[in-house]
Amino acid sequence: MHVLASFEWSVIWDSQGALWGGFKHTMKAGVVGIVLAYLVGLVLGALRAHRIPILNQLAASYVELIRNTPILVQIFFLYYGLPVLGIHLDVFTVAWLSITIWGGAFMTENFRAGFEAVPQRLSEAGYALGFTRLQEFLYVTLPIGGRIALPSTINSAISVIKNTSLLLLIGYPELTYVANNIQSNTFRTFEMFTALAVYYLAIVWTLSALIRFLERRLALPEAF
Amino acid sequence: MNPLPEWFRPVSEYILREGVPETLRMAAIAVVASLVIGVVLGTLMTIRFRPLQWLIRFYVEVWRGLPILVTVLFIFWLPAFDVGRHHVQLSAYQSAALALTLWGSAQVAEATRGAVQSIPNEQHEAAAALGFGWVGRQTFVILPQALRRMVPPLVGLLVNTIQNTTIAFAIGVNEVLQAGQRQFENVTSGLTGQPVAPSYAPFLIFGYVALLFFIICFPLTRLAAYLEKRLT
Amino acid sequence: MKRLVVLTIVLGLVVAAAVAATFGSAAPARGVSPQAKLPPKPKLPALPAAVKARGKWLIGVKCDTPPFGWQDTSGKNRGYDVEVARQFAKWAFGSTSKVDFTCVTTASRIGTLTSGRVDIIISTLTWTADREKVIDYSVPYYNAAGRLLVKNNVAVGKLATWMPGKKIVSTSGSIYDRWIKNCFKNTSFQVVSSPAAGVLAVKNDQANAMMYDDAFLVGVAANDSSLKLSSNIFLKVPWGVGIRKNEPDMKRWVDAAVRGMRNRDLFWSILKRTIPRRFWKTFRPNAPSPAHKLQYPRSSPPENNCPS
Numbered sequence: 001m002h003v004l005a006s007f008e009w010s011v012i013w014d015s016q017g018a019l020w021g022g023f024k025h026t027m028k029a030g031v032v033g034i035v036l037a038y039l040v041g042l043v044l045g046a047l048r049a050h051r052i053p054i055l056n057q058l059a060a061s062y063v064e065l066i067r068n069t070p071i072l073v074q075i076f077f078l079y080y081g082l083p084v085l086g087i088h089l090d091v092f093t094v095a096w097l098s099i100t101i102w103g104g105a106f107m108t109e110n111f112r113a114g115f116e117a118v119p120q121r122l123s124e125a126g127y128a129l130g131f132t133r134l135q136e137f138l139y140v141t142l143p144i145g146g147r148i149a150l151p152s153t154i155n156s157a158i159s160v161i162k163n164t165s166l167l168l169l170i171g172y173p174e175l176t177y178v179a180n181n182i183q184s185n186t187f188r189t190f191e192m193f194t195a196l197a198v199y200y201l202a203i204v205w206t207l208s209a210l211i212r213f214l215e216r217r218l219a220l221p222e223a224f
Numbered sequence: 225m226n227p228l229p230e231w232f233r234p235v236s237e238y239i240l241r242e243g244v245p246e247t248l249r250m251a252a253i254a255v256v257a258s259l260v261i262g263v264v265l266g267t268l269m270t271i272r273f274r275p276l277q278w279l280i281r282f283y284v285e286v287w288r289g290l291p292i293l294v295t296v297l298f299i300f301w302l303p304a305f306d307v308g309r310h311h312v313q314l315s316a317y318q319s320a321a322l323a324l325t326l327w328g329s330a331q332v333a334e335a336t337r338g339a340v341q342s343i344p345n346e347q348h349e350a351a352a353a354l355g356f357g358w359v360g361r362q363t364f365v366i367l368p369q370a371l372r373r374m375v376p377p378l379v380g381l382l383v384n385t386i387q388n389t390t391i392a393f394a395i396g397v398n399e400v401l402q403a404g405q406r407q408f409e410n411v412t413s414g415l416t417g418q419p420v421a422p423s424y425a426p427f428l429i430f431g432y433v434a435l436l437f438f439i440i441c442f443p444l445t446r447l448a449a450y451l452e453k454r455l456t
Numbered sequence: 457m458k459r460l461v462v463l464t465i466v467l468g469l470v471v472a473a474a475v476a477a478t479f480g481s482a483a484p485a486r487g488v489s490p491q492a493k494l495p496p497k498p499k500l501p502a503l504p505a506a507v508k509a510r511g512k513w514l515i516g517v518k519c520d521t522p523p524f525g526w527q528d529t530s531g532k533n534r535g536y537d538v539e540v541a542r543q544f545a546k547w548a549f550g551s552t553s554k555v556d557f558t559c560v561t562t563a564s565r566i567g568t569l570t571s572g573r574v575d576i577i578i579s580t581l582t583w584t585a586d587r588e589k590v591i592d593y594s595v596p597y598y599n600a601a602g603r604l605l606v607k608n609n610v611a612v613g614k615l616a617t618w619m620p621g622k623k624i625v626s627t628s629g630s631i632y633d634r635w636i637k638n639c640f641k642n643t644s645f646q647v648v649s650s651p652a653a654g655v656l657a658v659k660n661d662q663a664n665a666m667m668y669d670d671a672f673l674v675g676v677a678a679n680d681s682s683l684k685l686s687s688n689i690f691l692k693v694p695w696g697v698g699i700r701k702n703e704p705d706m707k708r709w710v711d712a713a714v715r716g717m718r719n720r721d722l723f724w725s726i727l728k729r730t731i732p733r734r735f736w737k738t739f740r741p742n743a744p745s746p747a748h749k750l751q752y753p754r755s756s757p758p759e760n761n762c763p764s
Contacts, residue, residue, distance in 0.1 A: 068441035069434045070387035073401055077434060080408075080426035080653065083660040090662070091646070165291035169394060171628055171647035176294055181629065184563060187570065187590060189301040196294050197286070204289040234529035242531050300564070304572045313572055316564070396519070396561040398527075405650065406520045406527055412652040413672060414679030415523035415731055416534070423659060426652075 011191040015182045019195055022178030026199075029092065029174065030161045033099035037160060040100065041107020041153065042146075046137060048108060049115035049145070059108060066105035072166050074098055079170045095164070095172045103160040107153050114149025115141050147218045154211045158204055165200075175199055229428075231419040235407040236432055243403030244436065250317065250399065251386040254324035258381065261325065262332020263371075267362055269337045280333065287330040293391050295323040300395045320392035324385055335377050339370035376455065379448035383441045404433040498716030503548055504705040507575055512554040515541045516568050516577035516698075519559035520650070523671060523731050524580050533557045537578040539726040540597060540697075544713055562629060566591060569698050576710060577698040580669070582631055583752040584693075584759075592701055594710040596694030596750035597723060599742045602632060604686040605658055605666040605673045612665075612686035615763045619643045622664040625654045631691060631759055632667040639762035658683065674738055675731075693758050694750040718744045 012019075044059040066074065075098045082089060089097065118141050126136040168177040175196065183192040228236070269280045287295065300319040305312055314322065343366050351365040390401045398406070408429050411421035507513060517537050518525030525537045542552040560568045565579045569591060582600060583593055604612060604624075612618045620642035626632040628647040636645045646663060648654040654666040655676050666673070670689070677685045697714065699707050717723055723743040728736060744750045 064442065064445070065438070068383070068445055069437045070390040070401070072390040072393065073430060073434045073437060076401065076405075077427075077430045079649070080656065081430055083656055083662070084424045084427040088660050088662050162291040165293045166391070168293070170649045170653075173647075176291065176297070180297060180563065183297075183301060184566065184629065185586065187567075189298070189303070193294070193298040193301070196298075197290060200291060200294060201286065201289045205285065208285075208289075238527075238529040238531065242527075301567055301571075303570070315558070315573060316568075395564050396559045398519070398559065402520075407529065409520045409650060409652050410522055410526055410528075412655055413522040413526075413675045415671075415675035415735070416526055416528065417732075418529065420679040423656070426656065 007190055007194075008188065009191075011186060011188040012195045015178075015192075015195070018178050018182060019175065019199070022173060022175040023199055025172065026161070026164050026174040029095040029099065029167065029172065030164045032096040033103055033160050033164070034157045036096070036100040037103030037107050037156070038153065040104030041109075041111045041156075044104070044108040045111025045115060045149070046141075048112040049141070050133070050137070063105045063108050066102055067109075071098070071102045071163055072169065074102060075166060075170060091167075091170060091172050094170060095167045095174075098167075099160050099163050102163065103156055106156040106159065110149045110152040110156055111145070113152070114147075115145035117148045118145045150218060151211045151215050154207055154214070158207045161203055161207070162200070229422075231411055231421045231425075232428060234418070235411065235429060238407055239400060239403045239429075239433065239436070242398055243400035243433075246317075246397065246403075247386065247389045247399040248440075250321050250324070250389045250392065250397075251382065253321050254328055254385050254389075255378075255382050257321075257325040258328025258332050258385070259378070261329035263336050263367070265329065265333035266336025267340060267367065269333060270340045284330040284333050287326040288334070290327075292323055292327050292388055293394060295326055296320050296391055296395060299323050316392070316395040316397050319395060320389070320397050323391075324388055327388070328381055328385055331381055332374075332378070335374050336370060339373045340366055342373065343369050373455065376448045376452040379444055379451065383444045383448070386440060386444075387437060400433055400436055404429045494720055496720075497547055498712060498719070500547060500712045500716065501708045502705070503709055504575075504703065507548065507706075512549060512556060513541065513545050513576075514556050514558065514574045515544070516558045516560040516565055516574040516579055517541060518561070518565075518579045519557075520561070521580055521672070523675065525578075527559075534730070536598065536726055536730045537580065539730060540717070540723075541578050543717060543722060543726070544710075547713055547716070548709075562627065566698065569700060572700075576706065579698070581695055581698050582693050583696055584631060585754070585757055590701070592699040592703070592707055593696035593752065594699060594707065595714050595718075596696050596744060596752060597714050597717070598695040599692060599744070599750050600669045600671065600695060601689050601742070602635075602667055602691040603670045603673045604688055605655065605668065605677060605683055606664065606686055607658065607661075608682055608684050610664070610684075610686070612688060615688055615690070623662075624665050624667050625657045625663040626667045627651060627654065630668075631693060635691060635759040636667070638759055655680075655683075671731075671739065671742070674735055678735070690763065691758050694744075694752055696752070718749065719746050721745045 044062070047055045047059050050056075075094070078089070078098050078101075079094050082094075122144065123136055123140050126140040131139065164174050165176040167174050168180060171177070179192045179196045183189055186192075265280050265283065269277055271277070296319060299314065299322055300316060302314075347365055347369070348361060351361040356364065389399045392399050393402045393405070396402065408426055410416045410418050411425055414420045502508075517533060517535070519527050519533065521535075523535050525533065525535045528534050538557065541555050541557070545555040546552045548554065558568060558574050560574075560577060560579050562580075565577050565581065566587065568574055569577045578597075580600075581587070581593075583596070587593075606612060619636075619640045623644045623646060624632075624636060625646045625648045626636075627650065633645065633647070636643055646657070648657055648666075651668060651672050654663075654668060657663040658666045659680070659682065665686070670685075673685055677683050697710050699710060724740070724745055727739055727743045731739060741748070
């Protein structure tokens, strides 16, 4: 393929500044989205695991709604639909909000599974020590269940970062948006794809390595 | 009595008639192809031959690691090329289906590897004792057991693939979301002869698109959860 | 009635004379009424071999951009660009149905052409010097102009004084994008994902105005009493059929076909077929005709042309 033969590093080099700008936008939306998704997941996951009436059902409906519709449709719905309700958001807000709502649903499930995996006898031991429900959660379920859930939540966080690429379709100038723009002017497909791949794989593989590291470090003793 | 507004009926019919089959067909193609490629790669990964393992691991990590949109755009951007005597030129639809397959086959390969390795070694040995070669062992003894364990995640893959067809929106494939967008433009422009829609139109159109996906995906996620429960 | 006929004939003669005078050297033997005398089909050069062998066209058109390329609710491709493609099919193969349409988007259209997925693109493709480095353009077949869509109570006046401090939306990669960056440093520009999204932004006060092609905005403003077009008209740049570089046969055929359509005033017939009658007057100058040939602004890039 002659395309490979004519690979021009200078194309990547010349667009380095623009790509870096896109990367910063990706990280900005991604980090805000991940942090908030963790918060949503922790709170709703706890509500679900402890079967708090009404709130549990509401959280379950939210999770099912988000898991069974494409995130891109959710982004469009927020982008076009919310203004109809009189809620006017700028693109950045729609960006982090949409990935938070999506990531929050998946993290709710991650944390619920983690909390539910905490053996019954441990929380009973907590109550025996005179813990209130909140204390039991904070000192028993959260540390143990959170540990169990951590690797799967990082997987969700990885998906949140990958999903920021979809924000190109509402005009948020993240990494894919920038690369797509450059390629539609220069037609240097391979160069732009290589640059994109390096950026995304660097983020994703770093986080995957973190999962493996944590899985080893935080592995619960056999007794559990 | 139809409670839906007059302008919406042809719009919803268009999405249902044009968009839904396009989405389902693409998902079906991608899932079947992912299954075939993924099971082969996943089984090969269990062979203790390092270079092959590394190669497949690289394939899996790359296509799983990249956002699918990036893969879709890349394949779509590729200029035509020749493979032997064949002039290969993928349409937008084919590009998207291929991208979904690369991603899906990476998922299946990983799942297959896990499932195959979870089959106790005694099974291999028993099959060998019966006189099966490697291929026979895999085909008749190991894979049937491994595949049973993979059914719930495979239903999950189907759900994800159906949802991910929306990414083909970016290159103009008329899947459900694109179908909704086209009609949204039509009812906004006032030049198509279609009645002009009120300002809540996007709420209704994209809400309808979301509803269609929910109707398709919700039973499947329930099924996956049920199968998962039955298996354990 | 009789008076009308006479008037028409007189007018026709005047126009014909004017045309003959202006383009005398190009059409020396065309007598009084060039349109009437032209055969229904122009003499066209040979079709490019690949197209001829296939027996039909593969043409990229928009499917989300009324009134140029869109799909009606029955799934049929409609619009000005689509009709131009059908005319090409009629002249190439004797039937308007000898064409397969590929839906392209603004972002995908040039890639779809250069990668060889289609023969040509007729997809609202504004001429720019940058694009002309990558693809060839046919002679122009439509003349677009930029307009501003604003809320009904907004008075714009002169652009140079109104624009600073305002928030303007348009689609990404458009000529308006570059024009605003070049000429209005203190104007904030926001990309929207589609024309309809831009309309919503103005309606919902997320932006002061949407800057876009007149054809789309005229329809929107006419149908929404809360919106209007300002009187400013800017960035008149023609559209062309996109052709791959180094395909002289293709360029020769398409150019001849576009000229043939222009000389028979077919673009105007097509425009009349594709937009509601109340907009005809507004759009008449946008279609090229025997008396109104369009030209690309090759000598001065329009996006660098700032209003004072």
